[in-house]
Amino acid sequence: MDAILLQVLNGLDKGSAYALIALGLTLIFGTLGVVNFAHGALFMIGAFCAVTLNKIFSISSEKVNPDKTDFLGNPLVEKTPYLESWFGDTGIAIMDWSVPLAILFSIPIMMFIGYVMERGLIRHFYKRPHADQILVTFGLAIVLQEIVKAFYGANPIQTPSPAAFVGTLDIGVYIGFAENAITYPYWRLVYFAFACAVIFAVFAFLRFTTFGMVVRAGMADRETVGLLGIDIDKKFTIMFAIAAVVAGVAGVMYTPINSPNYHMGMDFLVLSFVVVVVGGMGSLPGAVLAGFLLGVLESFASMNVVKQFFESIFIPSIDQIVIYLVAVIVLLVRPRGLMGRKGVMEE
Numbered sequence: 001m002d003a004i005l006l007q008v009l010n011g012l013d014k015g016s017a018y019a020l021i022a023l024g025l026t027l028i029f030g031t032l033g034v035v036n037f038a039h040g041a042l043f044m045i046g047a048f049c050a051v052t053l054n055k056i057f058s059i060s061s062e063k064v065n066p067d068k069t070d071f072l073g074n075p076l077v078e079k080t081p082y083l084e085s086w087f088g089d090t091g092i093a094i095m096d097w098s099v100p101l102a103i104l105f106s107i108p109i110m111m112f113i114g115y116v117m118e119r120g121l122i123r124h125f126y127k128r129p130h131a132d133q134i135l136v137t138f139g140l141a142i143v144l145q146e147i148v149k150a151f152y153g154a155n156p157i158q159t160p161s162p163a164a165f166v167g168t169l170d171i172g173v174y175i176g177f178a179e180n181a182i183t184y185p186y187w188r189l190v191y192f193a194f195a196c197a198v199i200f201a202v203f204a205f206l207r208f209t210t211f212g213m214v215v216r217a218g219m220a221d222r223e224t225v226g227l228l229g230i231d232i233d234k235k236f237t238i239m240f241a242i243a244a245v246v247a248g249v250a251g252v253m254y255t256p257i258n259s260p261n262y263h264m265g266m267d268f269l270v271l272s273f274v275v276v277v278v279g280g281m282g283s284l285p286g287a288v289l290a291g292f293l294l295g296v297l298e299s300f301a302s303m304n305v306v307k308q309f310f311e312s313i314f315i316p317s318i319d320q321i322v323i324y325l326v327a328v329i330v331l332l333v334r335p336r337g338l339m340g341r342k343g344v345m346e347e
Contacts, residue, residue, distance in 0.1 A: 002172065002182050007299045009171075013188045013257075015295025016195035020250035021272035022279065022287040023202060024243035030219050030282040031236045034122055035130050037137040040269025041144040042244050045113065046251030047260035048148055049106035051157050054098040057083055097162050099255060106248045114244025118237050141265065149262040156259035161187040165256075187256050194253050198246060199288055205242075206284070215239055219282070274327045280340025290338060294323050 021043055028036045060079035068076035083091030094101070121140065125133050160166075165186040172182035206212035218225045218232040225232045251260075258264065275294055279286030300306060301322040310318040330338065 003303070005171075005175075005182055006184070007303060008296060009182075009184050009188075010302075011296030011299035012192050012292060013295070014298060015292035016192050017250060017254055017268060018272055018275045018295050019288045019291025020195050020198060021247055021268055022275040022291045023199060023284060024246040024250075025272060025276050026279070026282060026284050026287040027202075027239055027243040027246070029276070030284065031215060031239045032118075032122065032126060034125065035133045035137070036122070037134050037269065037273070038117065038141040038144065039137075039243070039247055040265035040267075040272065041141040042110065042113065042247035042265070043251040043254075043268055044145060044148065044260070044262065044265030046106050046110060046248030047159075047255050047264060048152060048251075049109055049248065050099050050102035050159050050252045050255045051152065051260050053102040053105045054095075054159050057081065057095045057098050061085065099159060099161060099252065102252045102255075103249050106252050107245055110245045110248030111241040113248075114241035115237065117244070118240040122240070123237075141269070145262045145265060152260075152262065154262060156261040158259045159255040161190075161256035165190055191253050191257060195250070198249065202242075202246065203284065211235065211238075271323060274323055278327050278330050278337055280337030283337065283339040286337055286339030294326060297322055297326060 021039060024042070025036060025039050028034055028039065058081055060081045063078050063080070064075050065078050066075045068078075081091065081095060083094055085091070087094070117140070121136065125136060168183040168185050169189060170183050175182075206216055214225065214230060214232070215235055218230075218235065222232055251264075271294075272291075275290045276287050278294065279288070279290030298319060302319040307318055310316070315321075334340075
């Protein structure tokens with residue numbers, strides 16, 4: 001039982017990232033009808049916003065200390081971050097909490113990038129075939145990742161979580177298991193809680209605000225909303241920017257879990273697009289449900305006993321292909337996905 005619960009936690013951890021990226025993808029497809037293969041690059045840019053802020057906070061002054069020498073006998077050069085020298089313990093705390101603070105840093109950046117992408121490129125492909133949209137956005141994703149590679153290099157960059165969340169939490173003692181039976185990293189639990197909060201905020205925004213109601217109406221019948229004198233194109237542009245923010249903050253909070261690298265967006269994009277298709281193109285609840293469901297399935301498929309069973313029936317590396325197998329089965333049985341609108345992808 002403890003192994004099962006641990007795999008469920010692992011699955012919810014992975015599913016959180018899948019669900020957040022898929023949510024943004026679905027927002028864009030549902031409002032604009034665009035298949036945005038550059039969405040994974042937005043996740044990557046968000047992660048590098050956290051890296052950038054961490055580097056800014058770490059800018060240091062250098063001072064030669066003649067009383068200390070290195071192993072060659074040369075005077076030692078000591079580096080002191082400006083934040084520490086200016087603000088003391090407060091400055092140290094700010095550097096320690098650079099990842100959560102990067103959320104505030106990333107929001108305007110991601111909104112600007114999303115706005116520029118939609119106005120400068122995406123809007124020219126609204127009425128073009130999905131194949132054209134995929135090609136141009138995939139090309140844009142490659143350009144963005146090469147730009148990041150040129151500035152930050154090809155190696156992963158470690159970005160630590162706050163010291164308060166280093167280590168593991170003994171979950172087992174809270175649910176009646178023996179001590180240390182189920183331990184799980186603090187920051188992964190924080191990421192899951194953060195993902196749930198973002199998902200709730202997006203759904204609440206769409207359901208309970210006037211702007212969200214207009215957007216949902218535009219998703220259902222764009223022409224009628226336009227005839228009422230509402231500039232629905234402007235609102236959809238804002239939704240594209242919001243989708244970029246969702247992907248960006250998901251990347252920010254993921255940096256302590258997986259050190260950012262220039263191709264991390266592509267790593268998540270393909271899986272997240274599969275999540276969108278399984279959940280149902282244009283269905284926000286479907287994207288979230290499929291994200292967590294496939295994350296849990298992938299986690300269970302990584303268990304040794306499961307891999308050994310599938311290897312015995314000549315299906316190796318089941319943990320690498322389980323998401324795609326599920327996608328094939330779902331699309332054969334229900335082409336529009338688990339919660340997709342009737343008629344979508346069923347022609």
